[in-house]
Amino acid sequence: MSRELTNERAFLSDDGVAPGEPLIELRNIYKIYYMGGEEVHANDGISLTINKGEFVAIVGKSGSGKSTLMNIIGALDVPTFGEYFLAGEDTSEMTDDELSEVRNNRIGFIFQQYNLLMKLNLLENVELPLLYKGYGKKEREEKAMEALKRVGLDEKWKSTPLQLSGGQQQRLSIARALCARPSIILADEPTGALDSRTSKDVLGLITELNKEGNTIVMITHDPSIAMYSKRVVEIMDGRIIFDGDVKAYADHRKLQNGN
Ligand SMILES: Nc1ncnc2c1ncn2[C@@H]1O[C@H](COP(=O)(O)OP(=O)(O)OP(=O)(O)O)[C@@H](O)[C@H]1O
Ligand SMILES: [Mg+2]
Numbered sequence: 001m002s003r004e005l006t007n008e009r010a011f012l013s014d015d016g017v018a019p020g021e022p023l024i025e026l027r028n029i030y031k032i033y034y035m036g037g038e039e040v041h042a043n044d045g046i047s048l049t050i051n052k053g054e055f056v057a058i059v060g061k062s063g064s065g066k067s068t069l070m071n072i073i074g075a076l077d078v079p080t081f082g083e084y085f086l087a088g089e090d091t092s093e094m095t096d097d098e099l100s101e102v103r104n105n106r107i108g109f110i111f112q113q114y115n116l117l118m119k120l121n122l123l124e125n126v127e128l129p130l131l132y133k134g135y136g137k138k139e140r141e142e143k144a145m146e147a148l149k150r151v152g153l154d155e156k157w158k159s160t161p162l163q164l165s166g167g168q169q170q171r172l173s174i175a176r177a178l179c180a181r182p183s184i185i186l187a188d189e190p191t192g193a194l195d196s197r198t199s200k201d202v203l204g205l206i207t208e209l210n211k212e213g214n215t216i217v218m219i220t221h222d223p224s225i226a227m228y229s230k231r232v233v234e235i236m237d238g239r240i241i242f243d244g245d246v247k248a249y250a251d252h253r254k255l256q257n258g259n
Contacts, residue, residue, distance in 0.1 A: 010212040011150055015087050015106060015183040017052045023215055024050040024073055029082035031068050042068040044238030055210040057229035058219045065238040066219045067188055073217060074186050075102045108177030108185045112192035114169050116161040122148060123157040126176045147175040167198030174205060185209060187218040191225060203228045223253055
């Protein structure tokens with residue numbers, strides 16, 4: 001598969017899938033936990049196709065199965081039953097090395113907790129994943145600085161995360177995710193720890209990344225945050241109960257709320 005950059009300025013690699021073609025295909029996914037003799041169906045028969053270049057919000061109440069689904073999409077976990085094709089490849093047939101390649105290079109993860117290293121400066125935080133991948137110092141620093149620039153933090157590269165605001169810390173974690181130029185960005189409650197103004201700033205950045213070609217899957221329990229996406233998938237008790245464009249979702253919510 002070609003790993004060349006499609007666009008030197010965009011922070012993503014070519015995954016061999018044309019825009020608008022299926023990139024993430026989940027077929028009848030079940031994730032079942034066994035708890036003291038009882039079955040918990042965290043995902044209960046989810047079928048979902050996300051095309052390259054989409055910006056999808058996955059919404060649902062606490063415990064509905066959103067993070068479980070994200071962990072499967074991110075190849076951090078495997079379904080109990082069902083199939084997951086990524087860029088046309090059956091993930092169940094991938095070797096451990098291939099799966100870690102997916103996690104390290106093809107997907108950028110953004111979490112509510114940024115998992116930053118508070119004793120390292122911004123550049124070192126962003127560089128770290130590249131160090132693990134065996135890049136040399138010069139290339140690491142160049143790539144990390146480019147990513148910091150992309151999120152508007154390059155001038156602060158010597159600071160430590162503690163000297164940043166919450167929104168800046170989240171932008172730093174986005175820079176770290178972008179370093180490997182992932183084609184897909186998975187964000188689990190990316191604004192969960194932020195106030196509304198700072199949330200807008202981070203959502204603006206995620207929207208820009210989508211415009212530049214990244215496929216975005218963003219999990220949120222907050223319907224107003226879902227409005228930044230283009231397509232909304234609502235989950236309840238591990239099942240999809242709504243899947244439509246963001247305008248249809250807004251209408252669906254109005255109906256639900258009776259106004
Ligand atoms: N490792 C586990 N063992 C047992 N049950 C689990 C495990 N992980 C998740 N669950 C259960 O699966 C269901 C879905 O959990 P999940 O974390 O996917 O929900 P969520 O939609 O992300 O919730 P939240 O909005 O609170 O983050 C819950 O009932 C949860 O208790
Ligand atoms: Mg969750």
